[in-house]
Amino acid sequence: MMALRWRWLLMMLAVVSSLSLGGLAQTAQAQSVPTIALVGNPTLGQILTANNGLTLYVFMNDTENTSACNGGCAAVWPPLLVDENVAPTAGTGVSGVLGTTVRQDGKRQVTYNGLPLYFFAGNAAAPADTQPGNTNGQGIGGVWFVVKGETRFVGTGAVDVARRSASTFDRILTAKSGFTLYQFKNDKANESVCYDGCARVWPPLLLGKGILPTAGQGVSGELGVTVRRDGGRQVTYNGSPLYFFAGNAAAPADAQPGDTNGQGVGGVWFVNQIYGTFLPITLAANLPPVVYVRFHFTCGGHVIRTYCFAFWRFAQKS
Secondary structure, three states, X not given: OHHHHHHHHHHXXXXXXXXXXXXXXXXXXXXXXXXXXEEEEOOOEEEEEEOOOEEOEEEOXXXXXXXXXXXXXXXXXXXXXXXXXXXXXEOOOOOOOEEEEEOOOOOEEEEEOOEEOEOOOOOOOOOOOOOOOXXXXXXXXXXXXXXXXXXXXXXXXXXXXXXXXXXXXXXXXXXXXXXXOEEEOOOEOOXXXXXXXXXXXXXXXXXXXXXXXXXXXXXXXXXXXXXXOOOOEEEEEOXXXXXXXXXXXXXXXXXXXXXXXXXXXXXXXXXXXXXXXXXXXXXXXXXXXXXXXXXXXXXXXXXXEEEEXXXXXXXXXX
């Protein structure tokens, strides 16, 4: 009788232990759900991270929701994976669309705005990211870049920069069905300094891989491309990066072609007229600071004469 009681007690303990271990396994699995977080980086601004703060990257050779990094590539750039029926979660400030894609080996990889996400395990070009804040994979091969809040997949559709008449501004640059393009006075030549919160208000005009911008009739300036910190390819005009206006507390978004609500915002954002930009001018070392001002005189919408004045600022002698 005593032996039966002990056997029953041991069986109950075994069942309880089994249930406890199963609960711990489920808890561990729940805790392993990746949280995509935005963290500040001193040189790159806000970037996406996961797995205890390790930097996430995107591959410019990927297509929308499809990874092109397999085999040896995946050994250097491990994908951020999740189990089936597990969804990644977004941390504070992560406003993009999180999803998953099935890889060549059948595993499920996390995506952000249509781009598969990776870590960097190191190669001959740079050591692995081993600590939060490491960004050793940035820019490798010209195709691997950190992920920012505004990073998104850009298709291969054509981008045409056109002009339109605006009664107040003569002729201005437009794109995407006639929406006004702007320039940022704080940008450098062929280099944007508008990221993170700035880029949400002023979305850059982007191109897909291998696409070059085309100029509409009357657009005589030089169109080009500058690569942003997240690998995005932004259109430039005479070296000035181009943007749209999505609205802020100062003014509503440009909602239809012809809107110029972003004009003059903050004293640094202006429509981009086809004859001028805010490009910095490089001077000889022995010249004092100078400002060039260019005036256009028009008739019937055509420039008939241009004057250029140079103003030098000399230091006052004491």
